[in-house]
Amino acid sequence: MIGAVAVDFGASSGRYAAGWIQDGQIHFQVIDQIPHGATERNGRLEWDIDLLLELCRSAEAHAAERFESATLGIDTWGVDHGFIDHNGSSLGAPVCYRDTSHLAAFESLAPHRARLYALTGIQHQPFNTICQLLARKTADPDIVNRAARWFILPDFLGYLLSGEQNNELTQASTSQLLGLDGKWCREAFDLIGWPVPDLEPTLPGKLGPALSHDNVRLAHVGSHDTASAVCGFGQLGDDQVFLNVGTWSLVGCVIDQPLATPEAEAGMFTNERTVDGRVRFLKNIPGFYVINRIHEELGLTMTVPEWLAQAKAVPERIDLLHPDFYNPPSMIEICAALAGRQPADVWEWAGLALSSLTSTIAKQPAELERLTGRKFTSLRVGGGGSQSTSFCQSLANESGLPVYAGPAEATVLGNLAMQFLASGQIANMEEMAAIVSRSADTKTYLPQ
Numbered sequence: 001m002i003g004a005v006a007v008d009f010g011a012s013s014g015r016y017a018a019g020w021i022q023d024g025q026i027h028f029q030v031i032d033q034i035p036h037g038a039t040e041r042n043g044r045l046e047w048d049i050d051l052l053l054e055l056c057r058s059a060e061a062h063a064a065e066r067f068e069s070a071t072l073g074i075d076t077w078g079v080d081h082g083f084i085d086h087n088g089s090s091l092g093a094p095v096c097y098r099d100t101s102h103l104a105a106f107e108s109l110a111p112h113r114a115r116l117y118a119l120t121g122i123q124h125q126p127f128n129t130i131c132q133l134l135a136r137k138t139a140d141p142d143i144v145n146r147a148a149r150w151f152i153l154p155d156f157l158g159y160l161l162s163g164e165q166n167n168e169l170t171q172a173s174t175s176q177l178l179g180l181d182g183k184w185c186r187e188a189f190d191l192i193g194w195p196v197p198d199l200e201p202t203l204p205g206k207l208g209p210a211l212s213h214d215n216v217r218l219a220h221v222g223s224h225d226t227a228s229a230v231c232g233f234g235q236l237g238d239d240q241v242f243l244n245v246g247t248w249s250l251v252g253c254v255i256d257q258p259l260a261t262p263e264a265e266a267g268m269f270t271n272e273r274t275v276d277g278r279v280r281f282l283k284n285i286p287g288f289y290v291i292n293r294i295h296e297e298l299g300l301t302m303t304v305p306e307w308l309a310q311a312k313a314v315p316e317r318i319d320l321l322h323p324d325f326y327n328p329p330s331m332i333e334i335c336a337a338l339a340g341r342q343p344a345d346v347w348e349w350a351g352l353a354l355s356s357l358t359s360t361i362a363k364q365p366a367e368l369e370r371l372t373g374r375k376f377t378s379l380r381v382g383g384g385g386s387q388s389t390s391f392c393q394s395l396a397n398e399s400g401l402p403v404y405a406g407p408a409e410a411t412v413l414g415n416l417a418m419q420f421l422a423s424g425q426i427a428n429m430e431e432m433a434a435i436v437s438r439s440a441d442t443k444t445y446l447p448q
Helices: 049-066 101-108 110-120 129-139 153-162 186-192 225-231 262-266 288-297 304-309 331-339 346-362 364-372 389-399 410-422 429-439
Strands: 002-009 013-022 025-035 039-041 044-046 069-075 081-085 147-152 206-210 216-220 240-245 248-255 270-273 279-286 378-382 403-405 443-445
Touching: 002 049, 002 225, 002 410, 013 049, 013 410, 025 049, 025 410, 025 429, 049 069, 049 153, 049 216, 069 153, 069 225, 069 410, 081 153, 101 110, 101 129, 110 186, 110 262, 129 186, 147 153, 153 206, 153 216, 216 410, 225 240, 225 248, 225 270, 225 279, 225 410, 240 364, 248 346, 248 364, 262 364, 279 346, 279 364, 288 304, 288 331, 288 346, 304 346, 304 389, 331 346, 346 364, 346 389, 378 389, 389 403, 389 443, 410 429
Parallel strands: 002 069, 069 216, 240 378, 378 403
Antiparallel strands: 002 013, 013 025, 039 044, 081 147, 206 216, 240 248, 248 279, 270 279, 403 443
């Protein structure tokens, strides 16, 4: 059997899933999942690259043993990256996007924000790669000379596995260093004093080299997890807003060309690429990151879904786009301060967390209508949050729109679909969208 193994890293866990095509559908099973997180080392917040690489190698070994021939595709969150030196060796662990050094770099670029948005169409965030590279150079000016190349995390892992050097488009588009034409933007690099990479970003859907097991090849997928997730929705209508809910909530629509107007910039919308080179016009909203941290700080033993299911209605709503949510020492303290009071019990905390997330998201369809001129009639929700009945019903109520929830594993499904396209088991993008749509179950939530 020909198969594929999708490696999917979120900000708090990583897993891999084995997939195959049968009866016109993509079938898969999650084989292993591990927790991971950033750790304070040498005065900065770093990822454990050895742990991530170990999971990739386990996934490769599983692919080699299970399938006659197979591919391996890797997706992660955006912006974070690793360096290699002129001998091809790693220059250390990637720094986490939440490292506070990125805030100073972000502020130093403030005079150039309007120009950067006009050049790249990317929302201004302290964690963008442009801020990270500036922060690295500020702390260590010689890094520019020592680093022969840098690769965003999935391509960095791919390099460590195979030796292949690649810049994949959907990840490159998260960096605020990619121009609206889909090529590296020289002016943006000049602003931070970094050389322009000589490898231009490429579309996914292609095969890479064989790995250490001869029957397994690297496959280039939509390596930004949201790009894979949007691919995993299958056929999206022009009247549908997509929402992928995990640590972050990514809400937007697919458009043909970047929309980098001053109005889009003021609305905090960003232009990231889809697997076919179009644009995910979206907004980044802190998602279950806020809910999970409140749950953790309250010391609750019940699960998050159990807690949210018993949420009490509260009148307060917190705007989760407030800059204080970047990386607060205490999520409870910042939420109480912004709400103007301390919730009376854990059930009011659940109500505040849930209603704040859904109300922040529910405002976005109207904003998308204003900016794109489209009319949106429903929300398509994927990711782990789509499994929460409390969340999906609250979102339908807050937005007044039907919510079609599923697949929960949109990212894995999109990752696998692109691998099957790369290996020739799927003929083209149209066939891929149809197969993905047949492979995903959805549940409908109507406003109440």
